[in-house]
Amino acid sequence: LLTGSNVSSASRIAMGAKSPLTGGIKESNGGGITAMWLATLGIKAVVMEDIPEDDEWHYIRINKDKCTLEPANQYKDIGTFEFCEAMIKKYPDCAVTCIGPAGERLYSIAGIATMDKEKKPNRYSGRGGLGAVMGSKKIKGIVVEEKGTVEIKDKEKFKQVFKEYSSIVIKAPSSVSYKTLGTSATVRVSNDLTGLPTRNFRGEKFEHAEEISGESLYDLIKERGGEGKTTHACMPGCIIQCSNVIPDKEGKTIVSPLEYETIGLMGSNLGIGSLDTIAKLNAVCNDLGIDTIETGAAMGIAMEAGIAEFGDDEGALNLLDEIKNDTELGRLLAKGTLTAGKTLGVENIPVINGQAFPAYDPRAVKAMGVTFATSPMGADHTYGPMIKTDDFVGASKKAQIMMAKIDSLGMCMFLRGAITKHMDIVVDLVNAVHGWDLSMDWLDVMAMDTIKDELKFNELAGFSNEDYRMPAAFTNRKIESTNDIFDIDSGELDKLRQWND
Numbered sequence: 001l002l003t004g005s006n007v008s009s010a011s012r013i014a015m016g017a018k019s020p021l022t023g024g025i026k027e028s029n030g031g032g033i034t035a036m037w038l039a040t041l042g043i044k045a046v047v048m049e050d051i052p053e054d055d056e057w058h059y060i061r062i063n064k065d066k067c068t069l070e071p072a073n074q075y076k077d078i079g080t081f082e083f084c085e086a087m088i089k090k091y092p093d094c095a096v097t098c099i100g101p102a103g104e105r106l107y108s109i110a111g112i113a114t115m116d117k118e119k120k121p122n123r124y125s126g127r128g129g130l131g132a133v134m135g136s137k138k139i140k141g142i143v144v145e146e147k148g149t150v151e152i153k154d155k156e157k158f159k160q161v162f163k164e165y166s167s168i169v170i171k172a173p174s175s176v177s178y179k180t181l182g183t184s185a186t187v188r189v190s191n192d193l194t195g196l197p198t199r200n201f202r203g204e205k206f207e208h209a210e211e212i213s214g215e216s217l218y219d220l221i222k223e224r225g226g227e228g229k230t231t232h233a234c235m236p237g238c239i240i241q242c243s244n245v246i247p248d249k250e251g252k253t254i255v256s257p258l259e260y261e262t263i264g265l266m267g268s269n270l271g272i273g274s275l276d277t278i279a280k281l282n283a284v285c286n287d288l289g290i291d292t293i294e295t296g297a298a299m300g301i302a303m304e305a306g307i308a309e310f311g312d313d314e315g316a317l318n319l320l321d322e323i324k325n326d327t328e329l330g331r332l333l334a335k336g337t338l339t340a341g342k343t344l345g346v347e348n349i350p351v352i353n354g355q356a357f358p359a360y361d362p363r364a365v366k367a368m369g370v371t372f373a374t375s376p377m378g379a380d381h382t383y384g385p386m387i388k389t390d391d392f393v394g395a396s397k398k399a400q401i402m403m404a405k406i407d408s409l410g411m412c413m414f415l416r417g418a419i420t421k422h423m424d425i426v427v428d429l430v431n432a433v434h435g436w437d438l439s440m441d442w443l444d445v446m447a448m449d450t451i452k453d454e455l456k457f458n459e460l461a462g463f464s465n466e467d468y469r470m471p472a473a474f475t476n477r478k479i480e481s482t483n484d485i486f487d488i489d490s491g492e493l494d495k496l497r498q499w500n501d
């Protein structure tokens with residue numbers, strides 16, 4: 001509703017479909033510029049229905065006059081970066097959202113990439129295999145050829161509220177932290193709690209946590225200089241700028257951004273303590289078009305099964321090559337963590353509703369575990385993130401409601417610390433942009449309706465209470481050093497999902 005209006009961090013792109021990974025509802029949002037470009041042409045959503053009968057590939061081309069299907073057979077099998085470069089040559093001012101070879105091959109770990117403001121496909125709607133949904137329709141990408149402007153209905157009011165909002169966001173301690181260290185600031189916090197996933201969620205502190213911490217990442221970027229950036233905005237107008245650009249020793253970009261979840265799943269979860277290796281793994285995933293969380297968790301399973309050694313950097317890169325080269329092992333890992341774990345006979349599979357845990361061990365970060373076990377999306381930290389609290393169920397519940405508001409508005413989750421107590425200002429912004437007169441009640445009702453609709457979708461798709469259960473590996477197996485276990489009563493979690501109070 002605020003997309004394209006230049007309100008900070010309010011132009012996320014949200015992908016939605018039935019997930020090939022979980023079989024349930026999936027909303028996966030990402031940053032970048034495509035949503036902004038669409039909104040400035042007056043377009044709120046692009047709906048793709050049905051699948052083509054022939055084997056022809058297309059991309060969707062959108063400009064202010066029309067929407068057409070353009071032939072894309074020549075772009076098949078190319079990575080997201082090459083596709084975006086080809087589109088920029090054709091349409092210099094374009095914004096692109098696309099899939100890589102993984103989406104074309106219908107991998108359940110395939111995501112959808114969106115161009116950042118430097119026009120590189122670095123921003124991901126990674127979770128739930130939505131790249132495979134786009135691939136099933138034989139759509140390589142959505143190309144928005146040009147940009148217009150969003151008409152602000154009440155300019156005076158917008159100017160005044162925009163100033164107030166921006167001042168709140170820029171001064172918030174959470175924004176200052178994101179701008180300095182990005183999401184990777186969480187590595188130390190999480191490891192201190194024994195919540196950083198280590199060697200397929202074994203429940204131990206990672207001995208190389210300091211080497212992959214946000215502080216080390218910051219130092220590495222500063223020391224190497226070149227194209228490196230400790231802070232970066234993924235979309236125009238974002239004043240939080242949690243993103244970064246990781247340079248190699250020559251100062252050339254390896255990847256942008258490198259975030260906490262990737263450091264957790266492709267670093268400590270694989271026993272890898274080198275930021276360079278994690279950045280390289282991330283770069284391969286981005287071009288191939290796969291989710292770093294699901295892929296990192298599946299690779300952890302492969303290591304637990306003895307296919308590669310934990311802590312073997314080359315071994316991890318080789319596992320990714322298996323996926324890239326579409327080998328038998330690669331295709332198994334590309335089915336996701338649950339299928340890989342069952343097939344390889346691994347007991348400890350960090351998955352709920354078919355989707356791998358993000359980088360929080362739910363025994364140590366229990367409120368996050370509550371979110372994993374009640375979210376209709378499968379294990380998803382963005383559905384209701386909460387790290388430090390003693391009220392595990394209550395805090396997760398509040399976080400889920402807040403995230404339903406933030407997601408439904410198309411805003412970035414990293415605004416949460418800044419705006420939770422100022423949602424009236426956000427509603428004022430919506431009213432100013434659209435000339436409406438909505439109240440806070442509208443936002444509350446929309447959030448609850450969204451959560452209930454999503455849970456209903458899963459119910460109609462055949463989900464039962466048992467699908468939401470925390471795996472036994474986290475309810476029976478204690479973290480040795482702390483004795484922590486995920487011990488929240490299933491009945492209490494089922495009650496939360498009823499949302500009756």
Ligand code: SF4
Nearest residue numbers: 031234238240242412
């Ligand atoms: S806070 Fe980070 S993810 Fe959110 S819009 Fe800004 S740069 Fe993008």
